[in-house]
Amino acid sequence: MPPSISTVSLEALRHTAAHVLAYAVQDLFPDAKPTIGPAIENGFYYDFDRAEPFTPEDLGRLEQRMHEIVKADYPMTGERVDRAHALERYSRNPYKTEIAREIPEGEPITLYTIGDFTDLCRGGHADRTGEIGAIKLMSVAGAYWRGDEHKPMLQRIYGTAFPTQQELDDYLAFLEEAAKRDHRKLGQDLDLYSVEEDAGGGLVFWHPKGALIRSIVEEFIRDGLRERGYQGVVTPHVVSEKLYETSGHLDNFSHGMFGPLEVEGQRFRLKPMNCPGHILIYKSQGRSYRDLPLRYSEFGTVYRFERSGTLHGLTRVRGFTQDDAHLFCTPEQLQGEFEQTLDEALRLMRAFNFSEFKYFLSTREHRGPTDPIAEDAIRKALESHDLPYEVDEGGGAFYGPKLDINLHDAIGRPWQLGTVQVDFILPERFDLKYRGADGADHPPVMIHRALAGSMERFFGVLIEHFGGNFPAWLAPVQAVVAPISEHQLDYAYEVRDKLRARGFRVETDTSNEKLGFKIRHWKTQKVPYVLVVGKSELADGTVNVNQRATEEKRTVSIDAFADELAAVVAEKR
Ligand SMILES: [Zn+2]
Numbered sequence: 001m002p003p004s005i006s007t008v009s010l011e012a013l014r015h016t017a018a019h020v021l022a023y024a025v026q027d028l029f030p031d032a033k034p035t036i037g038p039a040i041e042n043g044f045y046y047d048f049d050r051a052e053p054f055t056p057e058d059l060g061r062l063e064q065r066m067h068e069i070v071k072a073d074y075p076m077t078g079e080r081v082d083r084a085h086a087l088e089r090y091s092r093n094p095y096k097t098e099i100a101r102e103i104p105e106g107e108p109i110t111l112y113t114i115g116d117f118t119d120l121c122r123g124g125h126a127d128r129t130g131e132i133g134a135i136k137l138m139s140v141a142g143a144y145w146r147g148d149e150h151k152p153m154l155q156r157i158y159g160t161a162f163p164t165q166q167e168l169d170d171y172l173a174f175l176e177e178a179a180k181r182d183h184r185k186l187g188q189d190l191d192l193y194s195v196e197e198d199a200g201g202g203l204v205f206w207h208p209k210g211a212l213i214r215s216i217v218e219e220f221i222r223d224g225l226r227e228r229g230y231q232g233v234v235t236p237h238v239v240s241e242k243l244y245e246t247s248g249h250l251d252n253f254s255h256g257m258f259g260p261l262e263v264e265g266q267r268f269r270l271k272p273m274n275c276p277g278h279i280l281i282y283k284s285q286g287r288s289y290r291d292l293p294l295r296y297s298e299f300g301t302v303y304r305f306e307r308s309g310t311l312h313g314l315t316r317v318r319g320f321t322q323d324d325a326h327l328f329c330t331p332e333q334l335q336g337e338f339e340q341t342l343d344e345a346l347r348l349m350r351a352f353n354f355s356e357f358k359y360f361l362s363t364r365e366h367r368g369p370t371d372p373i374a375e376d377a378i379r380k381a382l383e384s385h386d387l388p389y390e391v392d393e394g395g396g397a398f399y400g401p402k403l404d405i406n407l408h409d410a411i412g413r414p415w416q417l418g419t420v421q422v423d424f425i426l427p428e429r430f431d432l433k434y435r436g437a438d439g440a441d442h443p444p445v446m447i448h449r450a451l452a453g454s455m456e457r458f459f460g461v462l463i464e465h466f467g468g469n470f471p472a473w474l475a476p477v478q479a480v481v482a483p484i485s486e487h488q489l490d491y492a493y494e495v496r497d498k499l500r501a502r503g504f505r506v507e508t509d510t511s512n513e514k515l516g517f518k519i520r521h522w523k524t525q526k527v528p529y530v531l532v533v534g535k536s537e538l539a540d541g542t543v544n545v546n547q548r549a550t551e552e553k554r555t556v557s558i559d560a561f562a563d564e565l566a567a568v569v570a571e572k573r
């Protein structure tokens, strides 16, 4: 978006727009009681108490009136009053009187006015309504007063405002693009996955096409792990609660865990983390400094409790599979291992076409004696890779500082995916040791890392990043052979089988639809190539290639197309 020329902050502008909305509501729906109207990320809202619901037509009329109020360019004037005055003024609005009563003694109570509308408010406004360049009402939703379900249900009208019409237009275009890419919509349209309410919310069912993409992603990650000397392990989904007592998760993370399961008097838990399992494997035998670093990796499925109201498609779920790994090393090896992890993260993000990353180093609130060593290793590793980073003081995990990797998708939205954490605490809690060169026992350092984060979240981000147009190396169906008439049906199968024999994922369209319909259908299914075969293709042993990304059509031999696709897949395009 172009930088705005206005001097008023966007927040003040949007908060002023909330006043303009309340003014319009006062004029058109005098029975509605205004409550609060703050600026929020991307806009503003105002909550009203009104028996009748606001309809989309009402929003249209309100927006019309708001434009008039903006155009009238009313000055925003403030006035300090005493509490009795405010209570008297709002004697028929229990929300405003509640606010007026709660303002602490000695703090100013202020009323702000535009035109004929006066609101009880702390301030933070534009000087005039005319500073609002563009305004739009977005939606209406229910909201409890003060977010408390025991209090009255209000109607929240959402809107947005910008200094210029161009900025509003850009924002609306962005929203439209984001809606088109919504992974929940595309997940259904392209038959990739579902969340089955019958099975409980937040649990993902991967359909064949989604599962196929996942297996390609996993294979790509596994290749990288093999090259870097990781060893795969597999650990149980349900383990004794004692393990999480020892790890400290019960004390520090029980709010995020499913409740206990009792079997033969013993309490078990669904695993919320893979670390304790990997630690037990480390501990299963004596370790020497010569064995280190040990790198255990697992596509480890974990279960975490999330409130149903916070669940969201693939990106906020209750069961997910991390591309998890735990590295056990000596303190001297820490920086090198961290650097290698950064290399891996870059390999992953580049392969999936992400070009913008951000790194956040989170330190621990209660720093222990080992934190400086860990932070130093992380900083040096980042600096050795010339990667700039920001520091989040106190945002680290309970067992150590961590590095979060954020990336920006194709339309510039940030996503938090990978995390790398350094940990001196768990090795101590589990009494891990290795025999050093000096013949004495020492605790190893652990690195926890998940780079894609979870397969579910990563897939959700990939769907939105590519807008469902997966590059050919990921596409669940790479090409569809579409015969023009039934006379080419056998040839269509022959083309399909030849391409399948070369390892490609190819289907045949056997429907009786017209060719134009077939091509459109497979383009909406976002298949990279539709191969049309008619009379001349049959005679010449060729295919007519319709590429998803272009309108270009060309006729090539089956082998030439197979060679081309092989090159595209090899280059991960
Ligand atoms: Zn205000």
Ligand SMILES: [Zn+2]
Binding pocket: 273, 274, 275, 326, 448, 449
């Ligand atoms: Zn871990």
